[in-house]
Amino acid sequence: MHPLIEVPALDRLLRRQTPVVLLDVRWHLAGPPGIESYRRGHLPGAVFVDLDRDVAGPPGPGGRHPLPGPVVFESAMRRAGVSQDSMVVVYDDADSTSAARVWWSLRYFGHERVRVLDGGYRAWTEAGHRVSTAEPEVKPGDFIANPGRLPVLDAEGAAELARAGVLLDARAAERYRGEQEPVDPVAGHIPGARNAPTSGNVGVDGRFLPPELLRERFAKLGATDALDVGAYCGSGVTAAHEILALNLAGIPAALYVGSWSNWVTDPSNPVATGDD
Template identity: 60%
Template sequence: MNVIISASELADALAGENPPTLLDVRWQLGAARAAGEPPFDGRAEYAAGHLPGALFVDLERELAAAPGEGGRHPLPDLAQFGAAMRRAGVSSGRPVVVYDGGQGWAAARAWWLLRWTGHPDVRVLDGGLPAWRGPLTTEVRAPAEGDFEPRPAASGLLDADAAAALARSGVLLDARAEERYRGEVEPIDPVGGHIPGAVCAPTTQNVGPDGRFLPAERLRARFEDLGVTEGSDVGVYCGSGVSGAHEVLALAVAGIPAALYVGSWSEWSSDPRRPVAVGPDPQ
């Protein structure tokens, strides 16, 4: 099943017999949350114009718990997450399409959470809102209450110990920028570097200049170059489990299943007992 949808395909789906539920997950990465300042609020962008019928979902409050020992964007309370999804009209028998402002990271976080908790049909608008050529609206309609009940999968989620083990036994991809992986720059977390054994794989290299994913065959070739072979156990982490979800989505486009370490570097680096590697090499 496809995990992304083009703008033209979405327009056709919205005109069909079972149109998808639309979730607007506009969000912006920044250090403001770590500095104790108010987080970016995508509601203003949503209010200024969104896809007709779309409901806004707040990444910071509905797709993550408060920052703490589990990292800057730990898993949300699943009961609260389920309630938020039902308020947005999400039902198990109706497809869902999520989009953001174009970067794709926030939409991928929503995609990953919904898929990991059991929704059978979730896709991300490839290229996000900038790819949409249809009308926008400022009207907000309250949807009918959905029936989605989160049922977490037994696989697909890594904790710190599992991520460390996977770096030794499989392929653990670090989705952050190369300079953060090498430990040369760390704008948010207390320590720079990477999990020993992890492979540098910036998720920004999975998309073209227009923000859309590279073709599946090119993504497969990229991940093969990074050491992912048929049957590999693959995991991904990033700074706080958001851009890493985008890399998991890219892997899914390529037909490669992967698990996400949600706590990611923000959790790993908060414990001084955990080892840290620096430089361009995994070890």
């Protein structure tokens, strides 16, 4: 299944009353909680999913957004109405940063029928489609979490991939270079990693670039389907966006879920700064 769905295609599905589970996963690293945006207006029938509570485990040595346990994720998706055969469409404000983490998580836990609304809530409203403030009554789903369906990296695997393959750092360039670090206690990047900010995966409208442009972008960084590729960020959220962009480009890639927030918990892990 193609990982993206455009607004007109989703609108057609909903008008035909095709069963679709809509997940609103608006989330802001710095700003009001996503639930406030959801309550002001969301796609009709959409259920709010809390990225911190439902799509990540408690922060700690594993990072700020480690993988949730299978039971936790399974319960969250069931509460949202996800069943084994559900068509799921996930969206956020616009650029798919948090939606991509839910897309990746559902795929990792064995659910294939999931797509990201390209352009998110902004694209939906700009197209003139109606929104709702009503919270729907949800029939609990029967989703069963079956982890391990997508490749993941730990710190050791990320270090090896930076030496022997291609490890992409999805954070902004100034964080990669160690010039500023607004969240984690140590600034810099994993030695050998190559900087590929996720902002370069989308246009000004928040929609993903065409696959051929994404392939060109990643090829310039040495990432092709002929090599082992992985991605990390600060805590494994924007890196999932990188995994989705790589998927669109036809390049399989592994996610370092713990990312930089896990890497810096071990003082023996080396840290690089500047342009690698």
